[in-house]
Amino acid sequence: MSAKAWHIGVIGGSGLTEGVGLDNAQQIAVDSPFGAPSGPVTQGTINGVKFTFLARHGAGHVIPPDAINYRANIDVMKRCGVTDLVSLSAIGSLREEFAPGHFITVDQLIDRTQGREGSFFGTGMVAHVSLADPTCPRLRELLALSAHQCGAVVHPRGCYIAIQGPQFSTRAESVMYRQWGADVIGMTAMPEARLAREAELPYAILGMVTDYDAWREEEEGVVASEVFATMKANGDMAKAALRHLADLLPPERPASPIDTVLDHAFATAPAKRDPHVVAMLDAVAGRALRNS
Ligand SMILES: CSC[C@H]1O[C@H](OP(=O)(O)O)[C@H](O)[C@@H]1O
Numbered sequence: 001m002s003a004k005a006w007h008i009g010v011i012g013g014s015g016l017t018e019g020v021g022l023d024n025a026q027q028i029a030v031d032s033p034f035g036a037p038s039g040p041v042t043q044g045t046i047n048g049v050k051f052t053f054l055a056r057h058g059a060g061h062v063i064p065p066d067a068i069n070y071r072a073n074i075d076v077m078k079r080c081g082v083t084d085l086v087s088l089s090a091i092g093s094l095r096e097e098f099a100p101g102h103f104i105t106v107d108q109l110i111d112r113t114q115g116r117e118g119s120f121f122g123t124g125m126v127a128h129v130s131l132a133d134p135t136c137p138r139l140r141e142l143l144a145l146s147a148h149q150c151g152a153v154v155h156p157r158g159c160y161i162a163i164q165g166p167q168f169s170t171r172a173e174s175v176m177y178r179q180w181g182a183d184v185i186g187m188t189a190m191p192e193a194r195l196a197r198e199a200e201l202p203y204a205i206l207g208m209v210t211d212y213d214a215w216r217e218e219e220e221g222v223v224a225s226e227v228f229a230t231m232k233a234n235g236d237m238a239k240a241a242l243r244h245l246a247d248l249l250p251p252e253r254p255a256s257p258i259d260t261v262l263d264h265a266f267a268t269a270p271a272k273r274d275p276h277v278v279a280m281l282d283a284v285a286g287r288a289l290r291n292s
């Protein structure tokens, strides 16, 4: 496959609903067959690199984690021509060494969410992609380097457990998640990461530690207003890391194995595919469907 230009999608989480400061920014409403995304996207450039931004919880943070239309959000990113997707997320820490104010580029995920639409595929068009490594190492390393060079304390790896929310965890859950091997906790990376993989989008999470969750007995539980205050204090660093990412990208984007994961994923025989389902997959899977 020949190299193409980078187009970085950014899904901004808590405390980052107002964008990341793109040059020549333009707001565009993009429709999706999967329903309404969290809002219009903002497109612009940084250092000549194209960026598309979407506020995960909508303008003014009106959509809770369990009501986000993750499918529409990822579909819209794909429809815009995004090649690589960055999630900016507020996260709780399950480890002493990941202190509030620190950043982490997550590599692994555990899914404890329930009842969220977790796949673009289904009856009439079945597909199975590997999620063994749910985040993209190349994008993760670039993001970690970028945040580090901007002066952030960055942990290059960690396992994120996605809980259903909207309540924060009990102390017993928090202790159990530590025993499971989770390092940080949030409410949104799943099914976002699953869907990004199905859409052949390399995905990486730049998490900003906002609190110590509930496992430390000497501390009060999590207070949302404190999470937002920490985010406010660190939001500029996240934006700086994104801007600097544009400087670190090589001029051409080498192909990633994630660009073509659907080539080996389809289970349904071509003659048995439901044309209505296939039509909805035009952006997410059009490339692979045309070749299969
Ligand atoms: C305001 S704290 C809880 C909220 O923050 C995180 O959101 P995001 O991942 O979009 O930054 C967490 O997942 C919860 O949705």
Ligand SMILES: Nc1ncnc2[nH]cnc12
Residues within 6 Å of the ligand: 090, 091, 092, 093, 163, 168, 169, 185, 186, 187, 210, 211, 212, 213, 214, 222, 227
């Ligand atoms: N402790 C926590 N649990 C879940 N989501 C979070 N987002 C920020 N802090 C969090």
